[in-house]
Every structure is written in C-alpha cells, then in structure tokens.
Amino acid sequence: KFGLSVAGRVNKDKILRADRASAGNILILTKPLGTGILSSAYKRGVIKNNAFNKAISSMLALNNAASKIAVLSGSRAATDVTGFGLLGHALNMVKNNKIDFMILHKKIPIMDNVENLVAAGIAPKGAHNNLEFVKSKVIFPKNFSRENKLILSDPQTSGGLLIALPKNNLNKFERTAKKEKMPYWIIGEVVKGKGRIIIK
Structure with missing residues (x-):
C-alpha cells in the first residue's frame, strides 16, 4: 500500500470546484463515453485489440490541458467523469444548488461500437448500480431506452472533464x-432548478 499527503497553497481564483456551476453556464465534455462498456467487452473476449485501441488512447490522455483551458477561459466549475458515470458526476455538481443541468442526449460523444455492445447486453455492473443511484434525480425523455441510460451511467476509467x-x-x-x-463537445446548459439532471 502507498499513502500520500500533499500540503500547499492554491490561488482560489484558479480552482475548479464541482459546486460552482451557475444558471446560464454551458456544459462542455472533453472525452467521449464508453470506456467501461468497452473494457467489459474486451475482458469477455467480445472485441479484440484493434477495437479497444481508441478506448486505450482516451484513457491514456491526461486532463491537464483541459483543466488549464477551463481555468484560462474563466470556468470555476468542473468535475472529472470517472467511476460514477456522466450522470453521477453531473448530479454531484447540481446537488444542494438551485440549478438543473439540461443535457442534450444527441450531443453527448460516445465511442464507436458502444451502443451495439450495450444492445447486446454488455455493460459493467457499475453502470447498473450507478443508474439505480441517480434515476430518482434524472428526468429522461419518454421512451428513452435503458441501454441509453446505461451508457450515461457507464463508469469511466480516466474519463474527461465536465x-x-x-x-x-x-x-x-x-x-x-x-x-x-x-477535443470537446458542448452537451447542454445550466438552468435554474432543483438539483436535477434533465435529459433532452
């Protein structure tokens, strides 16, 4: 086991915190979703190395450039999208705040083949658990498939920034x-609300 403690000072105007989003902000995602689903498929032997390479490249890419660009551009609110999936981490940004995140489903970047894999029943247990945890605070469109919900709940390894x-x-x-x-994708906006995620 390895333990680490870091002490230091930071400029409070250059910190990105999850609880600082405001109504009128736009929402930007810096990596596509799907690493959890693709990893599950790879472990089961459903996909081979060449189909997994893009996911590996995404996981190897650091978020240092994204965080610096966000700060330089005047953002004060962000979170990494990792184990709780996009919905879980988005929910963490709106909870206890009088805001909602309105996210446009068709604007969300998704890695190649992810939708086909989920349709075939391949999704990590973490995606199912994440969905159960967030579903009471997420408003989905009518007839929004469970497969789409699982993709938005997919636990990411080294995901991007929201x-x-x-x-x-x-x-x-x-x-x-x-x-x-x-790369980046504009996926929605922040509106006044009650701490919910609204998928359009």
Whole structure:
C-alpha cells in the first residue's frame, strides 16, 4: 500500500470546484463515453485489440490541458467523469444548488461500437448500480431506452472533464482548445432548478 499527503497553497481564483456551476453556464465534455462498456467487452473476449485501441488512447490522455483551458477561459466549475458515470458526476455538481443541468442526449460523444455492445447486453455492473443511484434525480425523455441510460451511467476509467463555462467565455475556450488541439463537445446548459439532471 502507498499513502500520500500533499500540503500547499492554491490561488482560489484558479480552482475548479464541482459546486460552482451557475444558471446560464454551458456544459462542455472533453472525452467521449464508453470506456467501461468497452473494457467489459474486451475482458469477455467480445472485441479484440484493434477495437479497444481508441478506448486505450482516451484513457491514456491526461486532463491537464483541459483543466488549464477551463481555468484560462474563466470556468470555476468542473468535475472529472470517472467511476460514477456522466450522470453521477453531473448530479454531484447540481446537488444542494438551485440549478438543473439540461443535457442534450444527441450531443453527448460516445465511442464507436458502444451502443451495439450495450444492445447486446454488455455493460459493467457499475453502470447498473450507478443508474439505480441517480434515476430518482434524472428526468429522461419518454421512451428513452435503458441501454441509453446505461451508457450515461457507464463508469469511466480516466474519463474527461465536465466543465460549466460562462456563455460569454465560449469563444476564448474554443480558440484555446483549437490551439492546443483538444477535443470537446458542448452537451447542454445550466438552468435554474432543483438539483436535477434533465435529459433532452
């Protein structure tokens, strides 16, 4: 076992915290979803190395550029998307706040073959557990499939950042992201609400 303690000082204006999103912010995701589902498929021998390579590349990519770009662009609210899936980590950003996250399902990036794998019944247990945990606080569209819900609940290994950015700062974010060759997807917005996630 390895233990570690770090002590130091930080500039309070350069900290990204989960509880600082505000109504009017836009929501940005910096990596596609699906590493948990693809990992499960790989472990079961359903997919081979070549089909898993994109997931590996995504997991190896660090979030340091994304976090720096977010701070430089004026964001004060973000979270990494890891073991609790997109919905779980998004819920952590809205809980105890008078805001909702309105997320556009068709704007969410999903890795190749993930939808087919989930349709075939392949999803980690963590995705099912995550969905059970968040479903009372998430409003899904009518007839939204369980497969889609599982993808949004898929536990990510080294997932991207979910960033809440003031709308007026989007141009600066886009310019900096382009310069750094960092991918990103605008997936929704923050609205006044009751601490819920609304999927459109």
